[in-house]
Amino acid sequence: MDFKPTVLGSLMLIAVSVVNADDGQKIYTQGGALPAATACFACHGADGMGMPAAGFPRLAGLSAGYLSKQLADFRSGSRVSPVMQPLAKALSESEIQAVTSTLAAMPAPTTPHVTRNTTPTEPGAGLALRGAWDRQIPECVMCHGPGGVGVGTAFPPLAGQSANYLVGQLNAWRDGTRHNDPNDLMGHIAKSLTPDEIKAVADYFATLGSQEAKP
Ligand code: HEC
Ligand code: HEC
Structure with a gap:
């Protein structure tokens, strides 16, 4: 009776491909599978540069490791935000992985190189x-x-x-x-x-x- 393991095997394959199908770009622009995981771009901007006046941070070019740690911290409550906590809880682990790698790959703003030898003026x-x-x-x-x-x-x-x-x-x-x-x-x-x-x-x-x- 090697029928059951085969069925189980194919189910697992399907599950794996569903997980891999998570598309970070899609989550960013359209939101996650759960309705509470609303589209990120509405607040963080189409280019991921955030909205300074509203206090929405830039996410483009930040490391995936830092971004996923913050989402985990919103979930656990060690970082409090009435906006981001329910949103982070509505994302699955694989969605977090997908959207944070998309964000890490988005271009960061150009910033000047300031050496530590620069004399501070203020x-x-x-x-x-x-x-x-x-x-x-x-x-x-x-x-x-x-x-x-x-x-x-x-x-x-x-x-x-x-x-x-x-x-x-x-x-x-x-x-x-x-x-x-x-x-x-x-x-x-x-x-x-x-x-x-x-x-x-x-x-x-x-x-x-x-x-x-x-x-
Ligand atoms: C309704 C507006 C809104 C939406 C939609 C939104 N965010 Fe946020 N996000 C915020 C705000 C506000 C903060 C700052 C929270 C704070 O004060 O700590 C934030 C912070 C973050 C941070 C922490 C950044 C840092 O530098 O530490 C991450 C990561 C993040 N959001 C990811 C996402 C992702 C991924 C999505 C989409 C699935 C998303 N956000 C959707 C408003 C939003
Ligand atoms: C000894 C190392 C260290 C020094 C020095 C340091 N930081 Fe940090 N800072 C960190 C770490 C680590 C984090 C990320 C913490 C986390 O995981 O959320 C951080 C995060 C931040 C954040 C949050 C950024 C975001 O995207 O949400 C701000 C703002 C910040 N630091 C400001 C400062 C300022 C201003 C100074 C100097 C007065 C400073 N830091 C000096 C280690 C440091």
Whole structure:
């Protein structure tokens, strides 16, 4: 009786091809299989650059590893967002895999290369390039890369995000609604910054995202 295993085998093959059929582009522009997984482009923009005025972040060119971690964090509640939490819960694992690889492959904005030797001319640049070591605040570029372009799967880009969004995230770490950072690196940093410093450093990285950046 080798009939059953064969049927099971073909069912599994069908299941696998259904999973592989998930199309990241389609999820981005039309949404996932469940109605609550609404189309991403409506908020994150057709080009994945986000909507600065509304505080919707850029997703284009971010690593798939970082993006899928954030979706998992929205699901678990370690990152609170009334908008993204139900949406992330409505996506299947394979849909998350598909849409995050599509996003990672979308072109990132061009940002100028700022070396760490650049002399900061204002407080935002000072924090970004030098930190405030007297208060145990490392320079942002140490982890987020030169010019805040992002490094690997763990450290997201800051350049090319709006000041609005960056301020929102730093405040979320301060008030604990975002506590998804395993070693609490960002929690410590955000709590050590003053509101003026948060504004200044967010403006610095947001300006780098536009072509006319100053050092
Ligand atoms: C109704 C608007 C809306 C829709 C639709 C939407 N998002 Fe979002 N998304 C947001 C907002 C707002 C945030 C910022 C949440 C916060 O404040 O932490 C966000 C944040 C994110 C982040 C975190 C980015 C980062 O830099 O950490 C990811 C990843 C993400 N969205 C993926 C998606 C995907 C994938 C879809 C489609 C399946 C989608 N979003 C649809 C509004 C939306
Ligand atoms: C020691 C390493 C480290 C340093 C230094 C650092 N960060 Fe981060 N930062 C991280 C990590 C790791 C994450 C991603 C956490 C996660 O998984 O959500 C992050 C995420 C962020 C985010 C969220 C980005 C997004 O897309 O949602 C912002 C904003 C941010 N950092 C700002 C800063 C600023 C401003 C500084 C300098 C004052 C700084 N960081 C310094 C490690 C660091």
